[in-house]
Amino acid sequence: MLFKRKKKVEKPDIPTASLGDITFLMLIFFLVTSSFNTEMGLQIVLPEESKETITVLSKNIVHVRINRFGDVRIENDPVEWTSVADKAMELLNQPNGDSLIFSIIPTRSAKYDYMIRVFDQLKIAFEKTQKKEKISLSPAEDDEM
Amino acid sequence: MRKHFGKVEDSSPSIPTSTTSDIVFLLLIFFMVTTVFRTEQGLRIDLPQALSSKKIETKNLTHVWIGYDGDRGVVSIDDRIVPIGQIKNIIEQKKRVNPNLIVSIMADRNTPYWISNDVFGQLIKANALHVSLSAKKVNAIK
Numbered sequence: 001m002l003f004k005r006k007k008k009v010e011k012p013d014i015p016t017a018s019l020g021d022i023t024f025l026m027l028i029f030f031l032v033t034s035s036f037n038t039e040m041g042l043q044i045v046l047p048e049e050s051k052e053t054i055t056v057l058s059k060n061i062v063h064v065r066i067n068r069f070g071d072v073r074i075e076n077d078p079v080e081w082t083s084v085a086d087k088a089m090e091l092l093n094q095p096n097g098d099s100l101i102f103s104i105i106p107t108r109s110a111k112y113d114y115m116i117r118v119f120d121q122l123k124i125a126f127e128k129t130q131k132k133e134k135i136s137l138s139p140a141e142d143d144e145m
Numbered sequence: 146m147r148k149h150f151g152k153v154e155d156s157s158p159s160i161p162t163s164t165t166s167d168i169v170f171l172l173l174i175f176f177m178v179t180t181v182f183r184t185e186q187g188l189r190i191d192l193p194q195a196l197s198s199k200k201i202e203t204k205n206l207t208h209v210w211i212g213y214d215g216d217r218g219v220v221s222i223d224d225r226i227v228p229i230g231q232i233k234n235i236i237e238q239k240k241r242v243n244p245n246l247i248v249s250i251m252a253d254r255n256t257p258y259w260i261s262n263d264v265f266g267q268l269i270k271a272n273a274l275h276v277s278l279s280a281k282k283v284n285a286i287k
Binding site for chain 2: 114
């Protein structure tokens with residue numbers, strides 16, 4: 001009689017050595033793709049609410065006025081908003097440039113955007129001239145009629 | 146005699162690799178659990194753009210969203226619409242919890258300036274003077 005000896009059934013094997021690599025790849029992938037939301041912004045320090053007013057020589061204050069149409073005037077000189085940085089740098093490079101304070105005064109119905117872009121321009125001017133940043137946001141003025 | 150000097154057959158040492166996947170998987174789960182996603186919704190706004198926008202540390206940040214509805218200002222803090230006059234109290238409270246508070250102003254670019262002006266006034270009253278004006282970083286402004 002032919003009794004075949006039962007063949008030993010080989011257990012099927014899944015190679016597990018590379019599984020670690022696969023999960024590691026997943027880990028790296030998720031680490032890279034998850035974007036931690038980074039916030040970008042312009043930093044400013046608001047003036048303290050103080051009873052006594054700090055006296056600053058008025059010739060050291062540069063008034064930058066913005067009206068509701070976005071027109072910019074630096075000390076009553078009309079300036080295109082894109083050239084505010086150049087104009088500010090010009091002023092900063094004057095002999096008394098180190099003590100200048102730029103004061104942004106928008107009118108009440110000017111767009112927030114207008115203020116930001118002028119503020120941005122002034123920041124660039126201070127960055128380029130490497131001077132200590134002195135920009136102040138003044139309370140809004142009423143619109144001129 | 147001979148067998149005493151026989152070479153010992155060296156079996157190649159092996160590190161069990163079947164558990165490494167479990168370890169890495171655990172790491173994956175750990176990172177997924179510990180990352181906190183911001184849940185604050187805020188207002189739907191269109192941020193202004195700026196060239197000199199810098200990265201801000203989000204650690205001590207609290208957001209004040211400023212939008213507008215017609216000619217009325219809408220201010221939202223922690224997903225609650227608050228009247229502008231209330232901002233001082235809310236920020237003061239936050240400031241007491243975290244003295245290093247930085248207020249991030251998320252204002253729509255088209256809001257009239259007076260709304261943010263009033264908000265700044267409230268912040269000054271609350272003595273929260275470190276402010277960041279959120280703006281998208283761009284390389285050229287259209």
